[in-house]
Amino acid sequence: EKGEYRHFMLKEIHEQPRVIRATTEGRVTNTRVLEQALGTQAGNLLEDVRHVQIIACGTSYHAGMVARYWIEELAGVPCSVEVASEFRYRKHVIQPDTLFLCISQSGETADTLAALRQAKKAGFRAAMAICNVPGSSLVRESDLVIMTQAGPEIGVASTKAFTTQLTALLIFTLALARHNGLEESREADIVEAIRLLPGQVDQVLALDADIAEMSKSFMDKNHSLFLGRGAMFPVALEGALKLKEISYIHAEAYPAGELKHGPLALVDGEMPVVTVAPNNELLEKLKSNLEEVRARGGELFVFADKAADVRPQEGIHVMPLPSVHPITSPIVYTVPLQLLSYHVAVLKGTDVDQPRNLAKSVTVE
Numbered sequence: 001e002k003g004e005y006r007h008f009m010l011k012e013i014h015e016q017p018r019v020i021r022a023t024t025e026g027r028v029t030n031t032r033v034l035e036q037a038l039g040t041q042a043g044n045l046l047e048d049v050r051h052v053q054i055i056a057c058g059t060s061y062h063a064g065m066v067a068r069y070w071i072e073e074l075a076g077v078p079c080s081v082e083v084a085s086e087f088r089y090r091k092h093v094i095q096p097d098t099l100f101l102c103i104s105q106s107g108e109t110a111d112t113l114a115a116l117r118q119a120k121k122a123g124f125r126a127a128m129a130i131c132n133v134p135g136s137s138l139v140r141e142s143d144l145v146i147m148t149q150a151g152p153e154i155g156v157a158s159t160k161a162f163t164t165q166l167t168a169l170l171i172f173t174l175a176l177a178r179h180n181g182l183e184e185s186r187e188a189d190i191v192e193a194i195r196l197l198p199g200q201v202d203q204v205l206a207l208d209a210d211i212a213e214m215s216k217s218f219m220d221k222n223h224s225l226f227l228g229r230g231a232m233f234p235v236a237l238e239g240a241l242k243l244k245e246i247s248y249i250h251a252e253a254y255p256a257g258e259l260k261h262g263p264l265a266l267v268d269g270e271m272p273v274v275t276v277a278p279n280n281e282l283l284e285k286l287k288s289n290l291e292e293v294r295a296r297g298g299e300l301f302v303f304a305d306k307a308a309d310v311r312p313q314e315g316i317h318v319m320p321l322p323s324v325h326p327i328t329s330p331i332v333y334t335v336p337l338q339l340l341s342y343h344v345a346v347l348k349g350t351d352v353d354q355p356r357n358l359a360k361s362v363t364v365e
């Protein structure tokens with residue numbers, strides 16, 4: 001039931017503080033991740049993992065792309081991420097000490113399941129799943145499972161499934177990292193950041209009316225560009241996917257550093273540029289990318305840490321966001337992009353919950 005909300009998508013966006021908390025509950029203490037909460041076999045299976053291969057599609061693939069930054073930074077374990085439909089149709093090499101990690105909301109995505117079944121023949125250390133549907137094929141066929149506690153997701157555009165996948169992936173990363181020398185104080189620092197997430201997402205949801213106002217600038221546009229650096233690049237990809245899916249506006253995401261290598265040629269007054277800019281070590285570099293866009297007459301929409309000193313001026317619209325831990329910022333910064341695409345779609349009058357040509361669960365290739 002939609003209750004007070006006009007669409008399931010909006011309801012699901014607003015459920016995020018609660019479902020992120022539910023995904024955390026019982027899995028962390030004040031300072032640590034409870035490895036046994038990931039399964040009694042978790043400690044044993046994670047002990048000798050030397051490589052992580054992530055497989056997924058669509059939004060779940062973007063969650064995997066964020067996780068790669070975390071896994072390599074915190075656990076120091078090499079991680080590859082690939083869309084299932086590509087992985088399954090190429091000759092691939094899997095090392096025996098690989099953790100094969102599938103991410104799927106439904107647990108029934110045909111390509112993801114096919115990739116897992118195929119990889120099993122080649123052999124690997126363990127199959128792990130991050131999934132939202134208990135009893136799904138993916139859950140049944142995996143050795144280790146972390147359920148996202150998002151509850152049923154009805155809107156075709158995935159929202160709460162994504163942020164709970166990220167929450168589960170970060171908890172998993174900390175467990176893996178502990179086997180690979182992560183200091184206790186660092187773990188405690190990140191666990192604290194995870195516990196702050198529901199409150200921070202609430203603060204972003206309170207910006208709903210401001211984001212609705214901003215969305216008016218996109219209504220008459222046919223194209224848009226999304227930029228981010230580091231783990232915010234997959235967040236930009238996810239923001240662009242949301243906009244395409246439900247508002248049918250062409251949206252492309254680029255790592256901000258690639259701007260000069262091609263996409264800058266597209267920038268003019270008709271091409272809004274959306275940027276996610278938390279206050280991290282890449283902020284200064286991102287700011288110079290923004291200048292490049294502005295100098296070409298591009299209109300910028302910047303979702304920036306309120307402490308980051310990105311000032312609104314002619315051609316630059318700034319949406320100030322709460323200051324968050326750099327590790328958890330991809331989770332918090334996803335939410336305003338969901339709201340942006342939601343409001344653009346509402347203004348355009350498209351079918352928000354059932355976008356044309358798409359199905360919730362892609363059980364055929």
Ligand code: M6R
Pocket residue numbers: 057058059060103104105106107108109112156157158159245360361362
């Ligand atoms: O159920 P899954 O997570 O395996 O689904 C994967 C994609 O089909 C899904 O994320 C799709 O991209 C969504 N419609 C995105 O909003």
